[in-house]
Amino acid sequence: MTDKKDELPQFYPPKRALKSKVGHGGLSKETISKAQRVIDLNKVDFSEVAKPYMVCLEDSVQKARAGQSDNHEKLIEGVLFPAMQLKANGDLFHYPIITDIANKFLWFLERIYKLNSHALDIVEAFERSINMVFQQKLSGKVTSAGKVILNELDAVCTRYFEKYPENIHPRLLNKKS
Amino acid sequence: MAYNFEDVKILIVDDNFPMLTLLKAMLTRFGVGTILTASNGDMAFKSFVRHNPDIVISDWMMAPSNGVELAQMIRDDKASPNPYVPFILMTGFSEEHRVTMARDVGITEFLLKPFSAMDLYKRIVTIIEAPRQFVRSEDFFGPDRRRRDSTDFRGARKRKDDPTGRVTADDRRDADIHIREAKKEQGIKNNDFLLFEDRIDSIDFKDR
Secondary structure (H helix, E strand, O other), X not given: OOOHHHOOOEEEOOOOHHHHHHOOOOOOHHHHHHHHHHHHOOOOOHHHHHHHHXXXXXXXXXXXXXXXXXXXXXXXXXXXXXXXHHHHHHHHHOOHHHHHHHHHXXXXXXXXXXXXXXXXXXXXXXXXXXXXXXXXXXXXXXXXHHHHHHHHHHHHHHHHHHHOHHHEOHHHHOOOO | OOOOOOOOEEEXXXXXXXXXXXXXXXXXXXXXXXXXXXXXXXXXXXXXXXXOOOEEEEEOOOOOOOHHHHHHHHHHOOOOOOOOOOEEEEEOOOOHHHHHHHHOOOOOEEEEOOOOHHHHHHHHHHHHHOOOOEEEEOOEEEEOOOOOOOOOOXXXXXXXXXXXXXXXXXXXXXXXXXXHHHHHHHOOOOOOOOOXXXXXXXXXXXXX
């Protein structure tokens, strides 16, 4: 009997069915622009879309603050989910500043090993910043006020990792440069 | 002449209704004939089995089953009508370890959120114009994960035609010289067919 591990992989040639269905020539710039206008002109109120994510973020922070679980991976995942959703959707619904803040937020969350008290302080700084953006309705192009917030958060993260290098995830320390 | 998407069926999956509506409207502008929608992986798989769409575009994070689980069902479930279907995963995650994890369940393309109409279009074009071969191995079934012809891979060889190390232009030039000399020694003319029994396995590049 052959050991399955010794079997070589099987290859299947690519399917061309879709190509034969759609033909040649691509789409015109006008067609792509029309599709882009769907994004540019949508009237969705993102503060409403974001509400469940903000609630989820707050709940996750409270759970972590309560200190009832030592499963830091799960605690971080709880915060990561709303952060990712805010990053993914902000810019599509006219809040590019939310995407930028949440992107930095995700960057921070992907780098920490434990969601301890000091890390939670940073998480709450992000949460407050996002709430402030919604309160002040900082939609549209990122303003100088928005840039100030981003720079502050960036500086906070830098200071955090300088002060607590032991909380950098081992996954990143083992990574080849 | 331009693409005609009239006969194309696309299944889009997202639990965020405004996002689903936006994506549907964009695909409609592209001229896609049939757009099916679902709000989670389970619903999407039922729709997939029933309608057998040409492309699946799904968000990652959904409950009760997410986009990665949907991809697994499509690739592995016996009820799947087309395990080879192109699968675009939309996500806000861009960290390498997450992308690798999703790639390992057979995702065809990633669409990083937030995206533009051009980003979406480019992923669809890649699927149409450069479909990848599928691989079935002990622990993987999906599009070939090797997009580039890498020559600096130092790990274990998995295929009989995998090179044993970096092949440089100098290596190729030297190999040409050796072949010419071997042909001369054996009295083989330039146009004669040459059969190498061991091919690349007989060449050791380690010392170069």
